[in-house]
Structure formats: C-alpha cells, structure tokens
Amino acid sequence: MHIWGLHILDVFIIFLYIGIILWLGKRAGRKTKNTGDFFLAGRKLGKFYQFFLNFGCSTNADQAVAVSREIYRQGIGGMWIQFLVLFLTPFYWFTTFFFRRVRLTTIGDYFTERFKSKSLGGSYAVFILLMSILGGGVGYMVAAKTMMAMTPKSVEQCSYEERLSIEQFREYQGLKSRLDEGLTSKEQTRYEELNEKNKRGELHSFISHTNPVLFYFIYAVIVGIYTMLGGFRAAAITDAIQGILIITFSLILIPIGLHRIGGFSGLHASVPDYMFELFGSVTMSEYAWYTIFAMALANLVSIIAVAPGMATAGSAKDEMTARFGMIGGMFFKRFIMIFWALAGLLAIGLYAGMLHDPDLIWGFMSKDLLFPGAIGLMLVGILAANMSTLDAGAVSYSALFIKNLYEPFRPDKSEKHYLFIGRIAIAVTLLGGIVVALFVNNLLELFKYMISVPAIFGASIWLGFIWRRLTKSAVFIQVAICLIIYAIIPNLFQTLDWARYNESFLQETKAKTVTITISALTEDVEAGKAEYIGQPIQRQHTIEPAGVFFENVARTDPADPSSPKVGLGRFHAEIWVLSWLGIDFSHYKKAQLVAIRFLFDAIFPLLLLFLISFVTNPTPKRHLDRFFAKMHTPVQKTPEEEKKALEDSYENPEKFKKDKILPKSNWEILKPTKLDLLGFGGSWVIVGIIILLLLLMISIK
Structure with a gap:
C-alpha cells in the first residue's frame, strides 16, 4: 500500500518521528520559565548537549544535498562548496571564546x-532576521526537493505538457552526451534550442506527486510547535536525537550504492579521472585551488556573523564546555561530510546526465537504492537535519528580535509577555522561509550568497573584538556600502529589464574546446574507444560559455537563435565594480570569476573599516576599557564569583596590559596560552587527518 507515492511503512516512520519530536518539545517547555531559559537554556548546557547542539546546528540536509549535487555536477572538487569550512574550523576555537x-x-x-549604539544593534538584528528567512528557505527547499524526488509520477499520470518536458529533457541529454564527438548542423541547432530551454528551467527529468507549497507549511508547523514550546532547551534535546538520525541518513546510501556500482573499482571504472581531483582542475572545474581559497577567506569573515553562534556558545556552562562542544561538533560534521562526498561520486557513476536539477540527486538516489523502511529513515534523517538547524536558528533570531528590536521600544514588560512575543517571532521567521523557498530554486547560488553576504557584518565583529580603534561611524558606512554591493544590486538588477537586457551586462566567457587525457571507462570500452578499462585515452571536451555579470545568459526565445539575450540569476555586482577599473573579464575562466568575487567579498569590508576608522571619532576610552576588561575576564563557576571577578576587572582594566601581544597599541590580542596552542594547533592537525582520509577515499580502487 502506498500513500503519496510512499510505502505505508515509510509513512508510519515519518509520523512516529514527528510525534516523538513534538512530545519532547512539550516536555522541555515545562522547564522554560523565563527568557533566559527560552533563549539560552539557562546557560546550563553541558558537553553532551553542546556537542550535539553544535553538530545539529551546523549540519543540515541542504549541506549534504549541496555537496552531492556539486560533486554530481563538477566531480569531487565540487565538495568545496561546503567542505571549505574545514579550513575554518580551527578558528571556532576563538569565536566560541x-x-x-x-x-x-x-x-x-x-x-x-x-559601540554604545542601539541603532547598530537593531540594524544587525534586521539584517540577520532577513538572512534567517533566506536560510530557512534553503532548508525548506532541500527537504521538499528530496521528497519530490522520492515521490515521482508515473508517465501515465503526467499531463501532455509534463510528458513533453520529460521527453525533451531526454533528447537534450542525448545530444549533450555526444557534444564532444561533434553534432550535425541540424542536431547542433536543436541542441542549442534545448539548452536555452534548460537554462530557463523548462526541461524536467520527472514530475513529482509532492506539492512543495503544502509540504513547506506542514514542515514549518511541526518545527514551530516544538520550538515555541521549549525554546533553546527543546532545540538542544531534539538535536541530540536528530544528530543520530543525521548520521544515519549520511551513511545509509553508501554500502548499497557501492554494491550497485561494483565497489570502488566499479566507481573508478564509471567516473572520469578528472572528477577525482580533490582541488579541482583549473580547466575542467569551477573549484580550482584559488577558488577554494577565496571562498574560504570570505567564509572566514562571515562565520562570526551567524546569529546562532552567540546562543550556542552562550548556553554553555563555561568556556571549555563551549569550546569542546563547538570544536567537537564541527569536526564530527566534517567527518560525516566525507560520506556525503562519496555519495556524490556514486551519483556520477550511477546517474550521470539523468536529472534536470542536480538538487534532486540525493532524493533520486534514495528512491532508486533504498527499500521500504529505509526510505522512511532517510526522509526522517533529512527532516531531522533541517529541523536541527531551523529550531536553534529560530530561537536565536527570536532572541535578536526581542532584545534588539522589540524590548528597546517596549521596555519593562513581564517575562511572560516577552516569551509570547518571542514565540510569535519564531512563527514569522519560519513562515518567511516559505516565501523564499517559493521564489528561489537554485540551491548552489543560495549557498554562494550565504557565504558572502554575512561578511557585511562579519568584518566589524572580528575587528570589534580585537581592535579598539574601530568606530561606530566606520561600521555604519561600511555596512551601508557593502549592503548595496552584496545584496541590493544583485537582487535588484535581476528584476530590472534595463539590466537584464543591457548588452554590456550580457558578456560571457569564451567557449573553449580542450583535449584531456583520461583513463578509459566502462562506456569507452563498450564503445570501442579503448581496449581495457583504465587505458589512457584522449577526449575532446567543450567548455561552454558562462555569464560574467549574470549567473546565466540565455535567449529569450530558445527556438530562435537570433532572439535577444537576457541575463538570468544573480547579478555579480562585485565583478561589475571591478570592471570600472577597465578589466575585461570575458577572457577569464569561470573558476577565476568566482574567486575574484569572493576575494572582493572578504577584503573590501575590512579595507573600508580600516580606512574610515582612522578618519572618524573613536569610541570613548572609558567605555572601551570596560568592554575589553570583561572580554579578558574568564567565566567563573558561580554567579557570585562571576560578579566579583567582573567588578575587579572593571576597577583595574590596566591589569590585562601585560597579557597583550602589543600592549601599547590599539590591538586587544592576548598572548596565547598553552591551552590555545593545543586547541588551535590540534585543530589544524585534525584538519590534516580529515584531508588524508579524503585522499584515501578517492584513491581506493
């Protein structure tokens, strides 16, 4: 028996999970008495909950899907869309501190x-609340797409238009697979027409039973209920359970997929060599080493601006608990991501060219490889992974709204009143994510957006913690300028016909045909192109043009090759600004364009802050002394000890000068302790171990 295309056993597993989560939320709600309990779990979470809270908050299904979809599209180098955070993990040692x-x-x-500025705090709150809605939309979209891939319609159930879309997609893939061999003039014309349709999202590999809008609302209601009941404590408890489910869904596809493809030897016989290049081929991949470096740098500036970071660290009972939970949870996630990468490689070998949307690959694999019961576990794992991020995030964003937007205008209200408003804020945040999911369809571009945009505030948070000279005016000006370049122009220009049809914005990189040497695959032997699997052979590969300023450039009428072109997707304002210097970006590779964009996102806000701070009035010394005295005072075990230690630091802020690296400067960087050297240095050792494990995985044949 099937319901919505799912076996009854899978449906039962899903409803059982939902019931347990709601019960736990209600149970946690009994211990929530005030805003401190609701937003920070009373600052009493130990290492166990901190570990799974950080693991759950940082691990959601859209990341697994993003890794597998980019590997499916680009080879193993595509994993860096998410795995670049590996190089950032050691820095969490300091952000958590x-x-x-x-x-x-x-x-x-x-x-x-x-900065002694409520308006600046409120500005950040507004910005990050909008970002939270965007992030929530990603979670909804991934869960829905996975569900859609698991509930496809049969051909008989499709309408004529739907069947035509599927047939044209298959025709398009057939022509594309022969592109490197050369097409006839008629076939080339037909391919170009179908390619334009594909760019516009008009071709589909299948049609699903799942109505995404209905799915979004049901999903939001479930997350909203248990989060509004129990707040951050509910998030921590459910994340411990959901962490186990995340591990389950991360592993379940691997043994079955390997068996289907014939083990690692079968994997290498089915996937081209260049797709096993960990740091990407400059010619064949969008993820060259310099692209990865640029994206990592932008993400490093951004990570500190992620709102749940303060809540997860603040909920720990002490500094070491916070650090253990953050570093442990994050590195465990990095380890799990190795399996996501392997799933992506298996997807190439098993389903290359079979899907119109790479975002669907995880669900498609699950539907094809798993059996009733296991499919239910996979769906529960996907739901759990997204819920574990949405719940803690929703509570953090609710706290932002209450503390920085609502309470300043409505002070002296009761705890009960603020809890009520906080719960409403959670509901609004979750519903806002639905709106994003309805209007955005490209997971990759959303991920790139989420890497760069938080840098708008991230730069000032980093500098504010370590540099006294940073001024309020500099932060306001920098935020305003970067907001225009990073967020307003990219979104505005893609809606304006003036920009979308502007010929100067429709530049594309040059098409290029390259000859590569690869090891012969099974299909090459079957086609008579090689005598045995692994034999070195040469192959022509066509690198199609990519948009310079817009993500994509397509014909307005796919059937008419003379019709005008139009820009589609995100407008890259960073590239546009740099083009004012007279640089012709049409000669650059896609990987180079991506790298330039992210280097700009990372460096530009820092430059603005330094330059403007030197010409604007500094924050009063007395205020800065008090702030940094608190920052240099270790968290104590009891409230009484905490109060005494802080009072002493406030009275004697100069006592910390001897602990600074540059005591006579404006830099508030303390000399590293043995614990810092062990924690930060040890984290880099773990980074190296994980990279070695990755290299080992892709080397097994």
Whole structure:
C-alpha cells in the first residue's frame, strides 16, 4: 500500500518521528520559565548537549544535498562548496571564546554594547532576521526537493505538457552526451534550442506527486510547535536525537550504492579521472585551488556573523564546555561530510546526465537504492537535519528580535509577555522561509550568497573584538556600502529589464574546446574507444560559455537563435565594480570569476573599516576599557564569583596590559596560552587527518 507515492511503512516512520519530536518539545517547555531559559537554556548546557547542539546546528540536509549535487555536477572538487569550512574550523576555537566571554544573549547586543549604539544593534538584528528567512528557505527547499524526488509520477499520470518536458529533457541529454564527438548542423541547432530551454528551467527529468507549497507549511508547523514550546532547551534535546538520525541518513546510501556500482573499482571504472581531483582542475572545474581559497577567506569573515553562534556558545556552562562542544561538533560534521562526498561520486557513476536539477540527486538516489523502511529513515534523517538547524536558528533570531528590536521600544514588560512575543517571532521567521523557498530554486547560488553576504557584518565583529580603534561611524558606512554591493544590486538588477537586457551586462566567457587525457571507462570500452578499462585515452571536451555579470545568459526565445539575450540569476555586482577599473573579464575562466568575487567579498569590508576608522571619532576610552576588561575576564563557576571577578576587572582594566601581544597599541590580542596552542594547533592537525582520509577515499580502487 502506498500513500503519496510512499510505502505505508515509510509513512508510519515519518509520523512516529514527528510525534516523538513534538512530545519532547512539550516536555522541555515545562522547564522554560523565563527568557533566559527560552533563549539560552539557562546557560546550563553541558558537553553532551553542546556537542550535539553544535553538530545539529551546523549540519543540515541542504549541506549534504549541496555537496552531492556539486560533486554530481563538477566531480569531487565540487565538495568545496561546503567542505571549505574545514579550513575554518580551527578558528571556532576563538569565536566560541569571544561569544562566551562577552556574556550577552545576541550578536545584536554585542553591537549595542561594543559601540554604545542601539541603532547598530537593531540594524544587525534586521539584517540577520532577513538572512534567517533566506536560510530557512534553503532548508525548506532541500527537504521538499528530496521528497519530490522520492515521490515521482508515473508517465501515465503526467499531463501532455509534463510528458513533453520529460521527453525533451531526454533528447537534450542525448545530444549533450555526444557534444564532444561533434553534432550535425541540424542536431547542433536543436541542441542549442534545448539548452536555452534548460537554462530557463523548462526541461524536467520527472514530475513529482509532492506539492512543495503544502509540504513547506506542514514542515514549518511541526518545527514551530516544538520550538515555541521549549525554546533553546527543546532545540538542544531534539538535536541530540536528530544528530543520530543525521548520521544515519549520511551513511545509509553508501554500502548499497557501492554494491550497485561494483565497489570502488566499479566507481573508478564509471567516473572520469578528472572528477577525482580533490582541488579541482583549473580547466575542467569551477573549484580550482584559488577558488577554494577565496571562498574560504570570505567564509572566514562571515562565520562570526551567524546569529546562532552567540546562543550556542552562550548556553554553555563555561568556556571549555563551549569550546569542546563547538570544536567537537564541527569536526564530527566534517567527518560525516566525507560520506556525503562519496555519495556524490556514486551519483556520477550511477546517474550521470539523468536529472534536470542536480538538487534532486540525493532524493533520486534514495528512491532508486533504498527499500521500504529505509526510505522512511532517510526522509526522517533529512527532516531531522533541517529541523536541527531551523529550531536553534529560530530561537536565536527570536532572541535578536526581542532584545534588539522589540524590548528597546517596549521596555519593562513581564517575562511572560516577552516569551509570547518571542514565540510569535519564531512563527514569522519560519513562515518567511516559505516565501523564499517559493521564489528561489537554485540551491548552489543560495549557498554562494550565504557565504558572502554575512561578511557585511562579519568584518566589524572580528575587528570589534580585537581592535579598539574601530568606530561606530566606520561600521555604519561600511555596512551601508557593502549592503548595496552584496545584496541590493544583485537582487535588484535581476528584476530590472534595463539590466537584464543591457548588452554590456550580457558578456560571457569564451567557449573553449580542450583535449584531456583520461583513463578509459566502462562506456569507452563498450564503445570501442579503448581496449581495457583504465587505458589512457584522449577526449575532446567543450567548455561552454558562462555569464560574467549574470549567473546565466540565455535567449529569450530558445527556438530562435537570433532572439535577444537576457541575463538570468544573480547579478555579480562585485565583478561589475571591478570592471570600472577597465578589466575585461570575458577572457577569464569561470573558476577565476568566482574567486575574484569572493576575494572582493572578504577584503573590501575590512579595507573600508580600516580606512574610515582612522578618519572618524573613536569610541570613548572609558567605555572601551570596560568592554575589553570583561572580554579578558574568564567565566567563573558561580554567579557570585562571576560578579566579583567582573567588578575587579572593571576597577583595574590596566591589569590585562601585560597579557597583550602589543600592549601599547590599539590591538586587544592576548598572548596565547598553552591551552590555545593545543586547541588551535590540534585543530589544524585534525584538519590534516580529515584531508588524508579524503585522499584515501578517492584513491581506493
């Protein structure tokens, strides 16, 4: 028996999971008495909950899907769309320290206290609330797409238009597979027509039973209920359970997929050599080493601006607990990501060219490889992975709204009142994510967007914790300029016909045909192109043009090759600004364009902050002394000890000078302790071990 295309056993597993989660949320709600309990779990979470809270908050299904979809599209180098955070993990040793030492509830509170500016704290709150809605949309979209891939319609159930779309997709893939061999003039014309349709999203590999809009609302209601009941404590408890489910869904496809393809030897016989290049081929991949470096740098600037970071660290009972939970949870996630990468490689070998949308690959694999019961576990794992991020995030964003936007205008209200408003804020945040999911369809571009945009505030958070000279005016000006370049122009220009049809914005990179040497695959032997699997052979590969300023450039009428072109997707304002210097980007490769964009995102806000701070009035010394005295005071075991230690630091802020690396400068960087060297240095050792494991995985034959 099937319901919505799912076996009854799978449906039962899903409803059982939902019931357990709602029960846990209700149970946690009994212990939630005030906003401290609701937003920070009373600052009492130990290492166990901190570990799974950080693992759950940082691990969601859209990341697994993003890794597998990019590997499916680009080879193993595509994993860096998510795995670049591996190189950032050691820096969490310091961000967690900052967030616990500052002893605040939200990052908005940090801006208010550090710069003595409620308006700056409120500005951050508004910005990050909008970002939270965007992030929520990603979670909804991934869960829905996975569900859609698992519930396809049969051909008989499709309408004529739907069947035509599927048939044209298959025709398109057939022509594309022969592109390197050369097409006839008629076939080339037909391919170009279908390619334009594909760019516009008009071709489909299948049609699903799942109505995404209905799915979004049901999903939001479930997350909203248990989160509004129990707040951050509910998020922590459910994340511990959901962490186990995340591990399950991350592993379940691997043994079955390997068996289907014939083990690692079968994998290498089915996937081209260049798709096993870990740091990407400059010629064949969008993820060259310099692209990965640029994206990692932009992400490093951004990571500190992610709102849940303050809440997760702040909920720990002490600094070491916060650090253990963050570093442990994050590295465990990095380890799990190795299996996501392997799933992506298996997807290439098993389903290359079979899907119109790479975002669907995880669900498609699950539907094809798994059996009733296992499919239910996979869906529960996907739901759990997204819920574990949405719940903690929703609570953090609710805290931002209350502390930095609502309470300043409605002070002295009861705890019960603020809890009620906080719960409403959670509902609004979750519903806002639905709106994003309805209007955005490209997971990859959303991920790139989420890497760069938080740098708007991330740069000032990093500098504010370590540099006294950073000024409020500099932050306001930098945020305004970067907001225009990173967020407003990219979104505005893709809606304006003036920009979308502007010939100067429709530049594309040059098409290029390259000859590559690869090891022969099974299909090459079957086609008579090689005598045995692994034999070195040469192959022509066509690199199609890519948009310079717009993500894609397509014909308005796919059937008419003379019709005008139009820009589609994100407008890259960073490239546009740099083009004012007279640079012709049409000669650049796609990997180079991506690298330039992210280098700009990382460096530009920092340059602005330094330059503007030197010409604007500094924050009063007395205020800065108090802020940094608190930052240099370790968190104590009891409230009484905490109060005494802080009072002593406030009275004697100069006592910390001897601990600074540059005591006579504006830099507030303390000399590293043995624990810092062990924690930060040890983290880099773990980074190396994980890279070795990755290399080992792709080397097994």
